[in-house]
Amino acid sequence: MGMTIVEKILARATGRQVVTAGEVVEPAVDLAMSHENAALVINQFLEVYKETGLDPAVWDPARVAIIFDHRVPAESPKTATNQKKIRAFVAKHAIRKFHDIRGDVGGICHQILPESGYVRPGFVVVGTDSHTTSHGALGAFAFGIGATEMASVWALGIAVNVEVPATINVNVSGTFPPFVGPKDLVLHLIGMLTAQGANFRVIEYHGSTVTSMSTSGRLVICNMAVEAGATAGIVPCDDETVRYLRDEAGVRDIVHRVLPDPDAVYDQHLSIDVSELTPQIACPHTVDNVKSIDAVEGKPVDQIVIGSCTNGRLDDLAMAAGILRGRKVASNTRMLVFPASGRIYSQALEQGMVADLVQAGALVMNPGCGPCLGVHEGALGDGETALSTTNRNFKGRMGNPNSEVYLCSPAVAAASAITGVITDPRKGARA
Amino acid sequence: MPAVVLTLGDDISTDVIYPGRYMATVLPSETPQFAFADLAGFNTRLKSGEIPPGSVIAAGKNFGCGSSREQAVSTLKGYELTVVAGSFARIFMQNAINLGLNLITAPGFEAAEGDTVEIVGEVIRNRTSGGRFAVLPLPKARQAILDAGGLISYTRQRLLKTLRTTDA
Ligand code: SF4
Numbered sequence: 001m002g003m004t005i006v007e008k009i010l011a012r013a014t015g016r017q018v019v020t021a022g023e024v025v026e027p028a029v030d031l032a033m034s035h036e037n038a039a040l041v042i043n044q045f046l047e048v049y050k051e052t053g054l055d056p057a058v059w060d061p062a063r064v065a066i067i068f069d070h071r072v073p074a075e076s077p078k079t080a081t082n083q084k085k086i087r088a089f090v091a092k093h094a095i096r097k098f099h100d101i102r103g104d105v106g107g108i109c110h111q112i113l114p115e116s117g118y119v120r121p122g123f124v125v126v127g128t129d130s131h132t133t134s135h136g137a138l139g140a141f142a143f144g145i146g147a148t149e150m151a152s153v154w155a156l157g158i159a160v161n162v163e164v165p166a167t168i169n170v171n172v173s174g175t176f177p178p179f180v181g182p183k184d185l186v187l188h189l190i191g192m193l194t195a196q197g198a199n200f201r202v203i204e205y206h207g208s209t210v211t212s213m214s215t216s217g218r219l220v221i222c223n224m225a226v227e228a229g230a231t232a233g234i235v236p237c238d239d240e241t242v243r244y245l246r247d248e249a250g251v252r253d254i255v256h257r258v259l260p261d262p263d264a265v266y267d268q269h270l271s272i273d274v275s276e277l278t279p280q281i282a283c284p285h286t287v288d289n290v291k292s293i294d295a296v297e298g299k300p301v302d303q304i305v306i307g308s309c310t311n312g313r314l315d316d317l318a319m320a321a322g323i324l325r326g327r328k329v330a331s332n333t334r335m336l337v338f339p340a341s342g343r344i345y346s347q348a349l350e351q352g353m354v355a356d357l358v359q360a361g362a363l364v365m366n367p368g369c370g371p372c373l374g375v376h377e378g379a380l381g382d383g384e385t386a387l388s389t390t391n392r393n394f395k396g397r398m399g400n401p402n403s404e405v406y407l408c409s410p411a412v413a414a415a416s417a418i419t420g421v422i423t424d425p426r427k428g429a430r431a
Numbered sequence: 432m433p434a435v436v437l438t439l440g441d442d443i444s445t446d447v448i449y450p451g452r453y454m455a456t457v458l459p460s461e462t463p464q465f466a467f468a469d470l471a472g473f474n475t476r477l478k479s480g481e482i483p484p485g486s487v488i489a490a491g492k493n494f495g496c497g498s499s500r501e502q503a504v505s506t507l508k509g510y511e512l513t514v515v516a517g518s519f520a521r522i523f524m525q526n527a528i529n530l531g532l533n534l535i536t537a538p539g540f541e542a543a544e545g546d547t548v549e550i551v552g553e554v555i556r557n558r559t560s561g562g563r564f565a566v567l568p569l570p571k572a573r574q575a576i577l578d579a580g581g582l583i584s585y586t587r588q589r590l591l592k593t594l595r596t597t598d599a
Binding site: 024036037039040043044047048049050052054070071075076078079082128129130132144145146147148149151152155156160161163195196199200229231286288373374375392394395396397399401 | 441442444446447450451452454455456457458469492493496497498499500501502504518520521522525526529530570571573575576581582583585586587589590591593594
C-alpha cells in the first residue's frame, strides 16, 4: 500500500519505513519559524527549563528562523520592546535565520522562507503562524503550531504528538481564462470544501494546471489551504520547484525529490477544471462565503489592499501595475500596496511597477503584513468596506468589527481601484 | 452546576476570541483582559469577576479557526472557562490541550444562555432543557500531554529523560 507525500515525509522524519494516517508520530523538525510571537515562545521556552538546573539552549539554532513582519515598523512601545527582547535572544542563541525590520532582507515570513532557500522538498516545517501551510508549495510538510508547542520544538527538536493526517487529493486541470488565476482557484476550492471541510487533513494538489503553475501561484493555493481547515497544503516537488530553488532562492546543494507513491491511499478525491472559472470573491465574514464576481459587482469599496503572504509577490504587483499604468485610483477609494518582501519591493522598483502604482495614486507601503491582521497601517472606519488580496475576512480582522472585508485576486483589486466599486477585470481592464 | 454564559455559532475565529490588535500582549497573565474584546458586554462581565470558573461557552462547529495565536486560549484559560463546541479547529485544540483549557466536543449541543449543564461520563446534559448530547473523546495523541499537566511540564520531563539517556 502506497503512501501520500505527507506520509512519506513523516516516515523519513521518524526514521521509519512506513507511517499511516491516524498514527501518532514525533517527527524531527527541519525548520522552526516564528515571527513577533517569538516573544511568547521565548517566555514558554524559559518556563520549560525552570528548576531543571539546565541552561536553556535551542536544540539547533541553524533550524530556527525568526522573521519580524506582523507589526513592522513597531506600532507601539509594547511591540518594540518585544522585538528588542527577541533580538537579544537571537544574538544569545546565535540564530542566523533572523530577518529584522529591513528594506533589503526583511519581509513576511511566508515569503522570506521560500525566497531565502530555507525550505526544501521533504522538510518538516513548523511555524507559529497558521499560514505556515504556504511552504507546502515547495513540497514540504508545513503546518502551524502554537507558541508553547514551538517552545517544545526549540527544546526537543521534534514535534510531539503529531497525528498523521489523512489527505485529500485535489486534481486541477484546464487553462486559466485571462485575469483568473491561483487566488480564484483556491477561493473556489474553499467555497466547495467550506471553512472546516478539510479539518485535520492535508490537501495534496495535482494536475496539469498545478504542474504549469509558478511557485508564486503554488504559494497562494497552499497558503489558503488552512482556510478550509487543512493542516497543510502541498504540491509535490517537480521541475518548477527545482527551478525556483536554484534560480530564485539561490540553492546550490542537491534537492531531494520526495513524491507520493502512485498507489497512495487518499481520503477523498476532488477534481476542478479552471477553464470556465470566473473571478471569485470571498464575502464577509467568512472565507468560505465565496461568490462569483457577478454577485457583488458594483459594490463601492473604501479601501483596496494588495499584499500579504497570499498575494504580495512580484507577479501580483505586476498584474496590478499593468492594470493601473496610466490610469488613476478612483477618488472615492484609497489603495494600499504592501510588497511581501524587501526583495520584491526592489524588483518592483527596478521594473517600474512602483512608479506605475504610485502615479496612479496608490500608496506603496513597507514590506510586511500591513493591515492584513488589523494592528496598524490601514485601519478601516465604521461601516467601511475593504477589498483585499489577503486571506481572511473574519469580523474585525482588519481591526474594526464594524467594517467589512471582501477577498479577491490582485486583478480584481486593481480593476476595482480604477472604478471604486467591485469590478470584473475581464471587462475592459488591460493586462 | 456550571452555567452557559455565552452562546455562539459556527466558525468562531481566533480574531473574534482575541482580536489581532491586542497581539502585542502575549503573557498568559495579561491576555485575559482582552477576551472577546469586540463583544464589549461579555468582556465587561468577564472582567467584573461575576462569571465563575468552570462556566461554559457553547459554540457550533469549527470553534477557534483562523490564526494560530495562543492568546485565544490563554485568554479563556485565565477565567477557567469551558468551551463546549460541535468541533474545534486543529491549532486551537492543540493549544488548548497544551495550556490545559477545558474543551468538550459535543456535536449538536444545544443550549441557551443561563442553562445549566452537567457532564456524566460520555454525555453532556443540559439540565435546563433536558437535552443529552454525546461527548467525543479528545484525540488519543493528546492524552499524554494532559496527563503531564500541560505541554510545558511534558516537555520538561522529556528533556530531562533525554539527557539522562544520553548521559548513561
Ligand atoms: S500577511 Fe496576514 S496572513 Fe500573512 S502572515 Fe502576515 S498577518 Fe498572517
